Amino acid sequence: MHRFKTIYFPKKRVKSEHATRVNISIPPATDKNGWGESFLNKVFELSGVQVRSLLGDPMLDHLEEEASKEHRSLSNVILSLLYSKFEEGKFDNISSSSSNIKDNKGVGVTFSDSLRKSSFGWYPYVEGFSANYARDALLREVSKPLAVYDPFGGSGTTQLAASLLGIKSYYSELNPFMVKVCEAKVMSANWARNNFKIFKDNAEEYISQISRSNIEKLAKDVCLKSYSEAFPKRDFFEEEHLRHLLAALDIAKAYDTVNPHLGSIFSIACTANAVASSNMTRRADLRRRRPDEYKNRVVDVPKMIATTVRRMIDDVSGYPENSAETKLVSNDAKKIPDSYTEKFDFVLTSPPYLNGTNYFRNTKLELWLMSLIDSEKDLKKFRELTVTGGINDVSKKVNYEKFDSVEIVAGKLDLKSKDKRIPTMVRHYFSDMYEVMTGVYRSMKPEGKFLLDIGDSKFYGVHVPTHKLLLDVAEKIGFKLEHEHVLAKRMSRDKTELVQVELVFKKSALC
Numbered sequence: 001m002h003r004f005k006t007i008y009f010p011k012k013r014v015k016s017e018h019a020t021r022v023n024i025s026i027p028p029a030t031d032k033n034g035w036g037e038s039f040l041n042k043v044f045e046l047s048g049v050q051v052r053s054l055l056g057d058p059m060l061d062h063l064e065e066e067a068s069k070e071h072r073s074l075s076n077v078i079l080s081l082l083y084s085k086f087e088e089g090k091f092d093n094i095s096s097s098s099s100n101i102k103d104n105k106g107v108g109v110t111f112s113d114s115l116r117k118s119s120f121g122w123y124p125y126v127e128g129f130s131a132n133y134a135r136d137a138l139l140r141e142v143s144k145p146l147a148v149y150d151p152f153g154g155s156g157t158t159q160l161a162a163s164l165l166g167i168k169s170y171y172s173e174l175n176p177f178m179v180k181v182c183e184a185k186v187m188s189a190n191w192a193r194n195n196f197k198i199f200k201d202n203a204e205e206y207i208s209q210i211s212r213s214n215i216e217k218l219a220k221d222v223c224l225k226s227y228s229e230a231f232p233k234r235d236f237f238e239e240e241h242l243r244h245l246l247a248a249l250d251i252a253k254a255y256d257t258v259n260p261h262l263g264s265i266f267s268i269a270c271t272a273n274a275v276a277s278s279n280m281t282r283r284a285d286l287r288r289r290r291p292d293e294y295k296n297r298v299v300d301v302p303k304m305i306a307t308t309v310r311r312m313i314d315d316v317s318g319y320p321e322n323s324a325e326t327k328l329v330s331n332d333a334k335k336i337p338d339s340y341t342e343k344f345d346f347v348l349t350s351p352p353y354l355n356g357t358n359y360f361r362n363t364k365l366e367l368w369l370m371s372l373i374d375s376e377k378d379l380k381k382f383r384e385l386t387v388t389g390g391i392n393d394v395s396k397k398v399n400y401e402k403f404d405s406v407e408i409v410a411g412k413l414d415l416k417s418k419d420k421r422i423p424t425m426v427r428h429y430f431s432d433m434y435e436v437m438t439g440v441y442r443s444m445k446p447e448g449k450f451l452l453d454i455g456d457s458k459f460y461g462v463h464v465p466t467h468k469l470l471l472d473v474a475e476k477i478g479f480k481l482e483h484e485h486v487l488a489k490r491m492s493r494d495k496t497e498l499v500q501v502e503l504v505f506k507k508s509a510l511c
């Protein structure tokens with residue numbers, strides 16, 4: 001049974017100056033790790049501040065570099081260092097309050113950790129999960145997985161973590177823009193590492209082509225017809241910034257003819273800056289900036305894109321050569337092809353939460369920039385297939401899989417919820433997850449593991465214990481629960497506690 005501890009590293013202890021929370025997993029005591037119960041229990045009781053203090057308040061990056069060099073998990077590196085302090089008797093003197101290192105309780109395993117970590121952070125996907133968490137989860141296994149699958153691939157955190165460890169990965173993802181992000185971060189970055197000089201020369205040439213003076217010249221000829229057709233009367237951008245963005249993107253796309261990987265990486269450099277170039281902001285959802293937000297921001301689109309490309313050169317230079325490939329299995333995770341039956345020995349995912357996030361509307365600017373939608377109306381086709389996680393996804397379908405435990409919660413919502421779509425959303429969510437998990441079960445090897453990170457929700461005062469209800473869904477399919485770990489605690493809007501939980505299922509040997 002693993003336990004988890006969140007450690008907060010303030011921006012001064014992170015090279016990129018992005019304050020970051022990491023979760024370490026504390027394993028059970030075994031002969032192999034040699035860490036006794038008393039040490040592991042003491043570590044579990046330490047606060048994040050005390051952990052950092054015992055480690056000498058290190059830079060997070062130094063710990064990560066050590067983990068990467070030695071092919072170990074970050075958790076293992078931190079625990080080994082703590083163990084030497086434990087043996088030196090340093091745990092006895094640790095004070096609970098006297099440390100002047102600041103703590104921060106944090107809200108769980110999130111993408112903030114991924115943003116600063118090499119190509120994990122090439123596109124700011126707030127819905128993504130932690131790079132360190134995904135890497136540690138893969139390394140926690142006794143034997144290295146051979147084929148990893150993520151049914152909700154998103155921006156590619158699982159795929160990239162596997163790839164960098166030399167593990168082949170597979171994924172499904174409904175949002176075609178996120179597929180492009182994942183392909184750039186895993187496949188194109190891998191190509192760029194193996195052809196570093198070609199990549200660097202072209203990247204430097206691209207940076208010179210998007211110099212301000214050149215972009216200003218090209219921007220005059222940019223046609224805005226398709227923008228006004230896609231988003232009639234919507235001023236998502238200042239015209240000048242939109243012209244600059246489209247001019248830089250046109251140059252990026254032209255690199256497709258030199259090599260599609262170059263086109264792919266430079267296009268992501270442009271689209272990763274789309275929201276920052278616009279009048280919008282993306283916190284949980286994409287929305288208009290308030291007048292008091294980012295008052296001092298300076299939008300220099302060519303400069304922002306050039307900074308991203310320079311970062312990409314730097315990130316790729318630190319990549320291992322010949323990292324493993326990733327492959328798209330299907331767009332819709334409910335439709336895993338039969339050819340993948342019993343293919344995967346490890347499934348790692350962060351499914352949509354029941355919290356209203358609209359993954360498609362949130363990326364509508366990027367979907368349009370990459371010519372993946374012509375207008376907002378085209379978002380409908382994704383809403384029809386998505387796992388129902390938000391009220392706008394709720395459809396009129398009458399045939400869905402029913403579960404007694406879900407019905408109890410949905411019944412309470414029928415009574416309490418002013419918005420009648422909410423109980424329907426809850427019913428459809430578990431039915432959709434049943435469909436996905438049935439396909440996942442079929443595509444797993446006997447004795448394979450399925451690890452998912454999920455949080456619960458609250459609507460109109462009714463608690464929806466998503467992790468408990470998913471357990472019923474999984475058991476109906478045939479999965480056996482191995483572990484349930486609390487990763488972090490969160491607060492709901494009404495200030496009651498919600499949890500982020502890791503569920504670990506196993507497919508039985510006999511099928």
Ligand SMILES: C[S@@+](CC[C@H](N)C(=O)[O-])C[C@H]1O[C@@H](n2cnc3c(N)ncnc32)[C@H](O)[C@@H]1O
Binds near residue numbers: 332385
């Ligand atoms: C929580 S996010 C996953 C984030 C990912 N772990 C990462 O780090 O970027 C859930 C993802 O599921 C995708 N999704 C929703 N319904 C889907 C479906 N039916 N099939 C495949 N993907 C789906 C969404 O587009 C979204 O990217």
